[in-house]
Amino acid sequence: MLLKYDPLLAVYFRHKYFANDRFTRFQLTPSDASVKLMKRYGLVIKMLTDGFKMLFENRFSESDEGRQALLKENIILHFRIDLTDYLFYNYTGYMPEDTGNKIFFFTNQPRQQRLTHIPGLLHHYRFVTERETISMNEEAWEKGPKFSELYFSKPFGHLELNLTEGLQESMFICFLCRFTFWRYLLASDYLQQKENLMVINKTRKWKFIQEGFTDLPDGRKVQAFISKKSIAVTQVQNRSFQLGENYDAVNNRFQKEIIPVLPNPDTNVISKIADKKNVIKKNISNIVI
Numbered sequence: 001m002l003l004k005y006d007p008l009l010a011v012y013f014r015h016k017y018f019a020n021d022r023f024t025r026f027q028l029t030p031s032d033a034s035v036k037l038m039k040r041y042g043l044v045i046k047m048l049t050d051g052f053k054m055l056f057e058n059r060f061s062e063s064d065e066g067r068q069a070l071l072k073e074n075i076i077l078h079f080r081i082d083l084t085d086y087l088f089y090n091y092t093g094y095m096p097e098d099t100g101n102k103i104f105f106f107t108n109q110p111r112q113q114r115l116t117h118i119p120g121l122l123h124h125y126r127f128v129t130e131r132e133t134i135s136m137n138e139e140a141w142e143k144g145p146k147f148s149e150l151y152f153s154k155p156f157g158h159l160e161l162n163l164t165e166g167l168q169e170s171m172f173i174c175f176l177c178r179f180t181f182w183r184y185l186l187a188s189d190y191l192q193q194k195e196n197l198m199v200i201n202k203t204r205k206w207k208f209i210q211e212g213f214t215d216l217p218d219g220r221k222v223q224a225f226i227s228k229k230s231i232a233v234t235q236v237q238n239r240s241f242q243l244g245e246n247y248d249a250v251n252n253r254f255q256k257e258i259i260p261v262l263p264n265p266d267t268n269v270i271s272k273i274a275d276k277k278n279v280i281k282k283n284i285s286n287i288v289i
Contacts (some may be wrong), residue, residue: 005044005055008067010170011122012051017091017177019236022050025085028159034077041075068165075163078140083156090267091233093176094129103147104157105134106173120168122159127176179230180285184243184262185214186223187288198247199225199262203240205252226284233285237264263287
């Protein structure tokens with residue numbers, strides 16, 4: 001007799017930094033107890049690059065009938081989440097400055113002291129925030145071990161799936177890209193000889209704020225231009241910003257265009273350049289040209 005497997009649920013990871021929104025830098029591992037439960041109830045995991053699907057062995061003729069029978073068992077599964085991209089925090093918004101002794105906790109059934117989720121999401125708000133963090137000293141489940149006892153090494157997070165009636169077929173964990181103030185530092189020798197320089201957003205017709213001169217780590221003083229508002233840092237390059245001299249605000253153009261498309265922040269590095277008051281701001285992306 002051939003076994004019949006039908007879809008039970010799917011969990012997808014999404015991130016606004018990437019062009020296709022798909023996040024592929026997580027590694028999931030079910031707990032030993034969850035592996036035993038899955039074998040007992042005929043559950044099979046199919047890993048995807050951006051999440052996973054779970055199938056169940058259906059002993060009924062109708063798929064929905066078998067799914068509902070399984071969900072009456074009130075199974076709870078637990079997964080360890082490991083992050084495989086060390087640059088994650090460079091391009092992800094709403095993240096805590098330091099997680100300390102905390103990990104991210106995702107679930108489709110909020111604990112009593114937590115708020116109700118948005119349907120379809122495994123977290124409270126539209127995107128993951130610091131609110132999803134939980135202390136390693138808390139119990140991984142009711143009357144169960146603490147996270148610090150469950151895990152020998154600290155994971156990025158923990159996923160709890162409650163297979164109960166009303167379970168949604170598709171669930172998501174969604175991250176937002178970072179929004180920073182972009183600051184262009186004109187360090188090239190040939191730019192030092194130019195006058196009345198300006199950086200503008202050529203598509204929305206607003207100019208950057210001229211900050212005067214800023215000290216580079218090597219002691220040089222260079223002109224700095226910072227955006228009026230925070231700008232999304234994404235994998236898709238923003239080609240809206242340009243540098244020129246003798247800017248005409250009325251007609252939104254330069255007398256002479258110098259750099260038609262300015263570079264975007266490099267998420268591979270974190271700059272440590274202070275502002276005029278010698279304060280390092282974490283929401284500024286410094287771009288040296």
